[in-house]
Amino acid sequence: MRGQTCGLCGKADGEVRQEYSTPNERVSRNATSFAHSWVLPAKSCHDTSECYMQLDSVKLEKQISLEGEESKCYTVEPVLRCLPGCLPVRTTSVTVGYHCVPLDSNLNRSDGLSSIYEKSIDVSETAESHLACRCTPQCT
Template sequence: DCTTELKFMVLLKKDRGSEQNHINVKISDIDVDLYPEDHGVIVKVNEMEISNDNLPYKDPSGSIKIDRKGKGVSLYAPSHGLQEVYFDKYSWKIKVVDWMKGQTCGLCGKADGENRQEYRTPSGRLTKSSASFAHSWVLPSDSCRDASECLMKLESVKLEKQVIVDDRESKCYSVEPVLRCLPGC
């Protein structure tokens, strides 16, 4: 959600050990974690695990519903802008309600059906490659000590080429920050 209200946020994280995806959905003051296990998906709402026997689950306000769907789990929160967030061991899919189309950003783009300008970075710049687009949305870590975080950061990089501008040698730096490993990692 890229509106001023910021009704929801969906974060995707790849586990380093298992190479499997984990999803975190933030809606209002509710934090939902979805991650795979041997026989399905584990669901946690505000750090409390919801067993498969307790699905479907509805939050106290009734605006968020979580239920089994096929081999995975779906979260529904249409009043918050999320039609469905589906997650299973091998895939994930996010659908927004019609009134949110064109008001989203991130890896899913604007969700407006237009695909020529989908590669917008957080700064609003349009990139040409899918790799630089994806890297621009990585949330970097502050240190190498937390193994659960990405051990990378975005920084401007000095380019090897030197140019002369107004009869003076100048150093060139990347226009967009580049994803780099943290020192010591």
């Protein structure tokens, strides 16, 4: 099976520069975002696994100016976030890549998330990743 595996243990091919390959075959910038990329998310916050999280693209809170144009940016690496109706009880910061588009662009993170993961990285910034979530009574 040498070189024919993937996941948290890499490809088992002896090469170490690509060890942080995510499920979408990007190389993560750090161990935390790499490990988070392999978490299997829950389908709903009523999931019996009590893992009330999903992998999601996150919008950068601050605006970035790229080539003189104000831009909005979305992560090209999935970030662990609580499902709707659940609240984070423990978080951490991870450094991830963002793809940026002009402010007036109609691209939103909900528009084809799989396509945002294929985009180029324009900037690297931190994002808040949720490590543990608590379900609220209004959970959907």
